[in-house]
Amino acid sequence: MKKNSKINRIRGWALALVFIGMIIMYIGVFFRQYPIVFSIFLIIGFIPIILSFIVYFWIGMLSTKTIQVKCPHCEHYTKMLGRADICSNCNEAITIDPELDGKEFNEDYNNRRKREKLLQEDENKIN
Numbered sequence: 226m227k228k229n230s231k232i233n234r235i236r237g238w239a240l241a242l243v244f245i246g247m248i249i250m251y252i253g254v255f256f257r258q259y260p261i262v263f264s265i266f267l268i269i270g271f272i273p274i275i276l277s278f279i280v281y282f283w284i285g286m287l288s289t290k291t292i293q294v295k296c297p298h299c300e301h302y303t304k305m306l307g308r309a310d311i312c313s314n315c316n317e318a319i320t321i322d323p324e325l326d327g328k329e330f331n332e333d334y335n336n337r338r339k340r341e342k343l344l345q346e347d348e349n350k351i352n
């Protein structure tokens with residue numbers, strides 16, 4: 226899987242939901258002569274579209290929590306979410322946590338419990 230910044234990935238999901246909803250509604254068109262089936266398809270197709278709106282709204286909320294950092298790899302400014310993220314410009318791992326500096330990007334670093342476990346494992350390797 227291609228590495229991508231978190232916000233871009235969530236945005237991709239939201240877009241996929243819109244398409245899924247449209248495809249379901251489009252299938253419904255084939256059942257035009259059965260109004261009940263047609264309306265069921267419309268309703269089912271509407272659900273992912275509503276979900277995508279919620280996701281887009283959520284992205285808007287998340288965007289207010291992002292911080293702008295200068296990517297050490299490509300020198301471009303990028304927005305990051307959480308302690309570790311992927312630069313949206315060069316797709317390199319970036320972190321604001323000096324403890325994680327130089328380590329390979331791992332989604333788990335944004336989860337406090339998993340992060341401590343990973344750091345513990347690293348320490349055990351050294352000793």
Ligand SMILES: [Zn+2]
Pocket residue numbers: 296297298299300301303312313314315316317
């Ligand atoms: Zn970069």
